[in-house]
Amino acid sequence: MSTIASRPAEPEVDAVRHHYEVGNEFYRLILGASMMYSGGYWEPGEELVGALDTAQERKLDAFVRHARAEGAEHILDIGCGWGTLMDRATRLHGVKRATGLTLSRTQREWIEGLRNPALTTRVESWSEHENPGAYQAAFCVNALEHFVSSSLPPRERTKRYRFFFQQVHRALAENGRFVLHTMTAEAQPMTREILADLKFLQRSEFEGMHIPHLHELAAAAEGLFEFVEVVNERESFARACRAWLELLAADRPRAVELESEEVVARFERYLDIFAYTLEDRFFNNFRVVLERKG
Numbered sequence: 001m002s003t004i005a006s007r008p009a010e011p012e013v014d015a016v017r018h019h020y021e022v023g024n025e026f027y028r029l030i031l032g033a034s035m036m037y038s039g040g041y042w043e044p045g046e047e048l049v050g051a052l053d054t055a056q057e058r059k060l061d062a063f064v065r066h067a068r069a070e071g072a073e074h075i076l077d078i079g080c081g082w083g084t085l086m087d088r089a090t091r092l093h094g095v096k097r098a099t100g101l102t103l104s105r106t107q108r109e110w111i112e113g114l115r116n117p118a119l120t121t122r123v124e125s126w127s128e129h130e131n132p133g134a135y136q137a138a139f140c141v142n143a144l145e146h147f148v149s150s151s152l153p154p155r156e157r158t159k160r161y162r163f164f165f166q167q168v169h170r171a172l173a174e175n176g177r178f179v180l181h182t183m184t185a186e187a188q189p190m191t192r193e194i195l196a197d198l199k200f201l202q203r204s205e206f207e208g209m210h211i212p213h214l215h216e217l218a219a220a221a222e223g224l225f226e227f228v229e230v231v232n233e234r235e236s237f238a239r240a241c242r243a244w245l246e247l248l249a250a251d252r253p254r255a256v257e258l259e260s261e262e263v264v265a266r267f268e269r270y271l272d273i274f275a276y277t278l279e280d281r282f283f284n285n286f287r288v289v290l291e292r293k294g
């Protein structure tokens, strides 16, 4: 069987790897010990960088509760990054087994280095994952933004989102829950600065990335899932971007040494774009808790 890891180059896979196969040590410098690449839950008054790891752990614990995953036999993390959610769920919340999907081979290496026998990491796209009814809970944390290409016409994009929810529906056991954390776009007037920055995001850093509108997701999940909760946590992601920028600035020469001036400058630019577009309500970041129908 051909797997994504062994197949020759594919443009969409390459676009993801361009960003996610920058070295693990570089990511450790930016993300800190928690190695989460998504928003965190800060309490009022907490320090940005000082409380980064706590904020991430708080979010993960909340997600496990929302998914009712405590003690689950098997959970799925779609776009699992460096495996922190799976690791914490199996070590602290009684989850027996966790499977993570990622396109990044360096992320899989990192997860293997955690030496947690309860984890399986597959270098495989969500669209190819086949394990029907196997999971009591599923998660997708700031990864959906990569799953549907902006080059598709709107109707084809809708079909792709529908296929995504069908895949998650198929993978879940009866009444299984799905916790989705994703950026969404607001219909906002465009400025020249935002247009230039979006062009950079979509053409250079995350080629083909499409940030959906909330209604696209609602339509795509209809009939498959019950919506349990929809909460806009825009600031949780903006804060995380600001924290990563501070960590990068604090150790910049080392970051350049690990990668290059060009990579560091790219990260500085894109993190600032995400931070300010979230702060200015151009993008949102929704936590959506869904329950499989039937």
Ligand SMILES: C[S@@+](CC[C@H](N)C(=O)[O-])C[C@H]1O[C@@H](n2cnc3c(N)ncnc32)[C@H](O)[C@@H]1O
Binding pocket: 016, 020, 035, 036, 037, 038, 078, 079, 080, 081, 082, 101, 102, 103, 104, 107, 124, 125, 126, 127, 140, 141, 142, 143, 146, 147
């Ligand atoms: C921003 S990271 C989020 C990682 C993790 N969920 C977290 O919160 O730290 C996005 C993840 O999505 C994964 N990804 C992108 N496209 C994918 C696809 N088609 N199938 C599976 N994973 C994908 C990337 O490899 C990466 O691990």
